[in-house]
Amino acid sequence: METKHIWIDTDLSVGMKRHKREGYCDVDDGYAMLQLFKAKNVEIIGISAVFGNTRIDDAFRLCQEMSTKFAKNQIPVYKGAGSAIDLSKVETNNAVEALASALKETQLTILAIGPATNIGILLLKYPELQTQIKEVVLVAGRRKPTDYFKIGNQGNHARDLNFDLDNQAFNIMFEVGIPVTLCPFEISSKVWIGADDLKKLDNGEAGNKWLAEHSLPWLAQWINQGATGFNPFDVLASHYIIAPEDIISEDLKAQLEIHPDDTVKDNNKEVFKNYLLCSNEGTFPVKYCHDVVSDYHEKLMESLIKKS
Numbered sequence: 001m002e003t004k005h006i007w008i009d010t011d012l013s014v015g016m017k018r019h020k021r022e023g024y025c026d027v028d029d030g031y032a033m034l035q036l037f038k039a040k041n042v043e044i045i046g047i048s049a050v051f052g053n054t055r056i057d058d059a060f061r062l063c064q065e066m067s068t069k070f071a072k073n074q075i076p077v078y079k080g081a082g083s084a085i086d087l088s089k090v091e092t093n094n095a096v097e098a099l100a101s102a103l104k105e106t107q108l109t110i111l112a113i114g115p116a117t118n119i120g121i122l123l124l125k126y127p128e129l130q131t132q133i134k135e136v137v138l139v140a141g142r143r144k145p146t147d148y149f150k151i152g153n154q155g156n157h158a159r160d161l162n163f164d165l166d167n168q169a170f171n172i173m174f175e176v177g178i179p180v181t182l183c184p185f186e187i188s189s190k191v192w193i194g195a196d197d198l199k200k201l202d203n204g205e206a207g208n209k210w211l212a213e214h215s216l217p218w219l220a221q222w223i224n225q226g227a228t229g230f231n232p233f234d235v236l237a238s239h240y241i242i243a244p245e246d247i248i249s250e251d252l253k254a255q256l257e258i259h260p261d262d263t264v265k266d267n268n269k270e271v272f273k274n275y276l277l278c279s280n281e282g283t284f285p286v287k288y289c290h291d292v293v294s295d296y297h298e299k300l301m302e303s304l305i306k307k308s
């Protein structure tokens with residue numbers, strides 16, 4: 001079995017309270033990281049933190065915590081961008097420099113499960129390294145502007161957060177033409193984690209217990225919105241890296257289009273935003289992951305529960 005060299009870029013926020021509004025932050029980056037920590041066919045070269053689900057300092061601290069406590073081997077952790085790319089003032093950071101050094105040594109597959117800011121900065125600062133990137137796997141996109149993702153039954157549409165937080169970073173990747181794979185809400189909305197799954201996780205290793213414990217308030221938040229479990233978005237992207245045969249994809253073309261913002265209730269054409277749309281009619285080739293194999297849930301749980 002070929003060992004894939006991978007880099008994880010994440011806005012890890014497991015257990016964090018939301019900044020400036022009520023509730024808890026996403027736990028899904030933790031599932032993706034733990035799955036990769038346990039996978040036998042990958043070698044994780046580095047982990048970089050990015051802003052997104054939480055602030056950069058918290059994401060960085062949590063990456064250090066997960067790497068120190070739960071990784072088989074020590075994986076270096078770097079602090080990346082704290083805000084979206086400003087094209088008038090593009091600044092590098094520790095994460096971008098470390099990723100550049102790693103790419104000079106070896107080709108890498110990048111799992112970018114936050115805003116793609118660090119990848120965008122890297123491509124602007126080190127365009128000569130683009131051929132060293134085998135593939136970037138991201139969580140973003142949809143087919144049509146009328147497709148939406150809602151949590152539960154209260155009528156609230158969720159943002160396409162990673163894309164919404166840094167449109168420009170995605171644009172840069174597409175224009176450069178590196179191989180991009182998208183695992184959007186279309187695929188993750190077919191996968192559920194519920195209370196029984198958290199019980200199974202809680203019986204496992206220390207990393208599993210930690211994740212299960214911090215997932216309880218997140219699950220409660222989804223149940224409160226009328227759902228019966230939660231969709232572990234980012235783990236679909238990590239699963240694609242370790243076992244692409246479990247993920248069903250098609251080759252499409254991406255493009256950015258401006259439409260009324262679907263997350264604003266009663267939006268009477270006052271608030272607009274960019275959409276990342278994937279169809280046969282777009283401009284930039286992408287691999288679009290949209291479904292899972294029939295016994296996927298069992299495979300996912302096995303990959304999370306197995307011993308390191």
Ligand SMILES: [Ca+2]
Binds near residue numbers: 010052
């Ligand atoms: Ca994430």
